[in-house]
Amino acid sequence: MLWDVCVEKKFVSAKRHFEIKLSFQSDAKRLVLFGPSGAGKTQLLKMLSGLTTPDKGHIRFHQADLFNSSQGICQTPQQRALAYVFQEYALFPHLTVRQNVSFSLDKSWLNPRRQFTHPEVDKWLNKFQLTHLSDQYPHQLSGGQSQRVALARALVMQPKAVLLDEPFSALDERLRQTLRQELNEVQSLMDIPMILISHHAEDVKSFGEDIIQIAHGQQVFTTD
Amino acid sequence: MMDNAWIALRLTLKVAGVATLINVCIGIGIAYVFARKPFWGKEVVDAVLTLPMVMPPTVLGYYLLVLIGRNGPIGQFLKQHFDINLIFTWQGAVIAAAIVSFPLVFKAARAAFESLEPHYEQSARVLGISETALFFRVTLPLAWRGILSGVLLSFARSSGEFGATLMVAGSIPGQTQTLSIAVYEAVQAGQDDVANFLVLLTSVVCISVLLVSGKLLPGRVPETK
Numbered sequence: 001m002l003w004d005v006c007v008e009k010k011f012v013s014a015k016r017h018f019e020i021k022l023s024f025q026s027d028a029k030r031l032v033l034f035g036p037s038g039a040g041k042t043q044l045l046k047m048l049s050g051l052t053t054p055d056k057g058h059i060r061f062h063q064a065d066l067f068n069s070s071q072g073i074c075q076t077p078q079q080r081a082l083a084y085v086f087q088e089y090a091l092f093p094h095l096t097v098r099q100n101v102s103f104s105l106d107k108s109w110l111n112p113r114r115q116f117t118h119p120e121v122d123k124w125l126n127k128f129q130l131t132h133l134s135d136q137y138p139h140q141l142s143g144g145q146s147q148r149v150a151l152a153r154a155l156v157m158q159p160k161a162v163l164l165d166e167p168f169s170a171l172d173e174r175l176r177q178t179l180r181q182e183l184n185e186v187q188s189l190m191d192i193p194m195i196l197i198s199h200h201a202e203d204v205k206s207f208g209e210d211i212i213q214i215a216h217g218q219q220v221f222t223t224d
Numbered sequence: 225m226m227d228n229a230w231i232a233l234r235l236t237l238k239v240a241g242v243a244t245l246i247n248v249c250i251g252i253g254i255a256y257v258f259a260r261k262p263f264w265g266k267e268v269v270d271a272v273l274t275l276p277m278v279m280p281p282t283v284l285g286y287y288l289l290v291l292i293g294r295n296g297p298i299g300q301f302l303k304q305h306f307d308i309n310l311i312f313t314w315q316g317a318v319i320a321a322a323i324v325s326f327p328l329v330f331k332a333a334r335a336a337f338e339s340l341e342p343h344y345e346q347s348a349r350v351l352g353i354s355e356t357a358l359f360f361r362v363t364l365p366l367a368w369r370g371i372l373s374g375v376l377l378s379f380a381r382s383s384g385e386f387g388a389t390l391m392v393a394g395s396i397p398g399q400t401q402t403l404s405i406a407v408y409e410a411v412q413a414g415q416d417d418v419a420n421f422l423v424l425l426t427s428v429v430c431i432s433v434l435l436v437s438g439k440l441l442p443g444r445v446p447e448t449k
Contacts, residue, residue, distance in 0.1 A: 051346050077349040084350040090343040094365045104351035109360045157351055 002027045002193055004060035007047055007067075020044065020217040023057075028210030030187060031195045032203065035214035041197045042087070044214070045163050048195070049084045050077035061161065083154035087165045089146045091138035097149050098134040101125060104157035124152035128182070144175045148182075155186065161193040168203065180206050228397055229406070229422055233429070236402040239314060240383035243321035244329075247378050251329030252371060256359065259337035270334075277327040285391025288320060292392070310392075317393035317400050321382035328381055332374020336367035376437040380430070403429075 006023035020040045033041045046052040048059060050066065053074055059067040061082075066075050077084075091100050095111060102112040102121050114135065125131045128148035138146060147167060154162055167183070168176040184207060187194050196207055204211055212219060254273070258266060276284055292299040292310045302308040310316040344366060348358035364371075386404045393400035395409055403426050410419040 049350050051349065077346075078352045078354060080350075081352060082350065084347065086343050086347060088341075088343060090341075090347040092344060092347075092362060092366075103348070104353070107353060107357065109357045111361045111365075153351070 001025050001060070002029070002062060003031065003195075004058070004063075005044075005048070007044070007054040007057035007059065009043070009047070009052070009054045009056075011043075018217060020054075022214065022217070022219050024212050024219060026210045026212070028208075029191070029193045030207055030209040031193075032208035032211045033195060033197045033214055034199070034201075034204050034208070034211050036199055039214045040217040041199075041214055042165055043217075045084070045165055045195065045197055049082050049163055050075060050080045051084070081157070081160050083157060083159035083162045085150050085154050085162065085164045085167055087167075087169060089138075089150040091141075091146060091149055091153070093138050096135050096137055097130060097141070098125070100138070100149055101130075101152045101156055103153060118156075120156045120158070124156055127186075128152050143171050144179065147171065147179060151183070151186070155190070159192070161195065164194065164196045166197050166199070168198075168200070176202070183207065229403075229418070229425060231398050232401055232403050232406040232422070233425060235314065235398070235400075236383050236404075236429075239317045239321055239389075239402060240379050240385075242318045243325060243382040244375060244379045246318070246322045247326050247329040248375055251326055251374075251378075252333045252364075255330050255333035256337055256363070258334050273330055274327045276324050277331075281324055281385070281387025281389075282391060284324060285320060285388035288323070288388060288392050292316070292319070312394045312396060312400060314393065314400055317385075317389045317402065320388040320392045321385040324385050324388050325378040325381040328378040329371070329374045332377070333367070333371045336370025336374075337363065339370070340366055373437070376433065380433055383429070383433075 003024070003026045005025070007020065008022075009020045011018040011020075018040070020043055022040075022044060033044060035041055043052060047054050047067070054067060054069070056069045057067070058065060058069065061080075065071065065073045066080050067073060092103065095103070096114055098116060098121065099112050099114060101124060102116045102118060105118055105121070106112045106116070122131075125134060128151065130145065130148055130152060133141065133145060133149075138149070141149065147170075151167075164183075168179055171179065180203065183194075183196075186192075196203065198204060258270065289311070290296050292302070294300070294303065294309070294311065299310065302310065310319060340363065344362050345358055348362045349355075353361065383402070384404055385402070386408070389400070389402060390405055395401045395405045397406075401409065403422060407419055407422045407426065410416075410422060
């Protein structure tokens with residue numbers, strides 16, 4: 001089984017009381033978590049990546065425990081090596097496109113230099129037609145370009161899987177279609193497992209191989 | 225006579241510089257812990273650390289005397305184990321200046337760290353960068369402008385320190401007599417020409433600091449979208 005997830009977490013704040021209680025198993029390399037905003041999709045994705053720790057349960061990926069509360073296993077995000085593409089892209093504003101894309105290749109205390117080169121970096125910059133933007137800063141990029149940089153940055157680290165949080169939500173309809181296609185291509189090319197969050201039916205149709213519907217922190221419906 | 229003024233200026237810059245350096249290391253470190261880690265009694269400790277900003281400097285100087293003086297717990301320890309005496313030394317003046325200006329760095333750095341969007345650090349984490357490395361590569365560069373204003377204020381406050389410094393380090397010309405103390409001494413002794421020169425010198429230094437900070441602060445890091 002590719003993904004075997006069973007998690008519980010309570011979020012308590014003055015304004016809101018929210019509980020996530022989800023379990024799913026899937027062998028799909030293209031998995032879509034589908035549901036309205038506020039359903040807990042992003043939180044679930046953060047648990048998979050290790051940015052949030054569930055209260056209880058387990059997360060297994062390729063039969064290996066990333067998290068298991070009964071055995072006290074909880075890998076850090078760094079150990080999990082799953083790429084995460086944020087909804088707002090979260091490109092580092094103080095680094096150029098090239099430095100952003102190279103970020104994961106240099107593990108030292110210093111950021112990669114502006115002239116940093118590496119075959120992987122050049123490959124992905126080229127693939128997403130970003131080479132001419134190498135020296136630009138994120139605030140100079142359009143939405144579609146930012147999205148591609150975020151994707152390139154995630155893929156350069158050669159992750160075990162890619163988690164995408166509403167990757168197309170900030171884009172217009174035409175761009176959305178182009179990027180969906182690109183994402184599909186990348187997925188087939190690399191044969192890498194991806195999980196995509198969306199509240200758009202279109203995304204589900206074009207990308208989803210397996211769909212998990214979520215509402216109010218609970219799983220509603222699964223299809224294969 | 226004028227030579228003494230230059231000596232006082234050098235001493236002031238040395239004391240303020242070292243004090244600011246100490247605050248940069250300790251203040252930024254503590255501020256980061258406060259901004260990121262939850263722990264019990266955080267706001268109480270924050271209040272204690274901010275106290276030097278609101279307490280009269282002479283009161284602070286008295287506390288310091290009690291602590292690091294010959295009979296104080298820290299003073300005795302240093303004397304016995306390292307044969308170090310801090311009272312009436314420039315190092316004592318550094319400690320006084322550092323403590324008085326500590327909250328300026330601490331407050332600015334904590335606010336700068338807390339106002340950072342968490343997703344920058346999170347994305348560095350999922351890209352496999354260790355916690356220490358991401359502090360230097362992401363957190364610090366993005367928070368730096370907010371911290372820098374606190375650091376400059378801390379330098380200005382340190383170089384103008386009077387009350388606590390006088391209590392702890394006294395006013396020994398060439399050793400602990402900083403500019404602001406020298407001005408006071410000159411006026412007390414009725415040496416108006418010395419006082420005039422010192423005041424002028426101090427003003428020039430202050431204006432230079434402001435000009436430098438104006439050059440350093442705007443538009444170095446591209447704005448966050």
